[in-house]
Amino acid sequence: MTFFHVVLVGMIIAAIGAVSWFVLPKGKNQTLLRSSILLTLTSCYLMWAITYLAQLHPLISPRRSDLRAEY
Template structure:
């Protein structure tokens, strides 16, 4: 539920940013260029934010090794804790 609320809040924030920029552009001579800048800025910032949020919802995990593989790595690697030598 909190994810949905945060998506709605930030979507409304960036929509308001675009709307205010759209209205503020009426005063200037190059209003189409200013509107385009506000629109692209709002969409790109929202997209970066939503992609970052969605990546954090389902993080990738690293490779998983079986116990045989882990024991084999500890046996063959010279700096593993199985050997009598101290690690550097």
């Protein structure tokens, strides 16, 4: 299910980016606004995906420190 969630959120972000590409009004700053929105969506998605996957598959497993040594 982890891959499904990452792909699903990625498709939602891509849809939001595509909608914002066509909805923005024409003008002097259209390219700047498009670039800003797409870069923001991409950065936020990557940060979310890395954090989400890092929590699901940690590199270091947690250890209990309150157990005796023989256990």
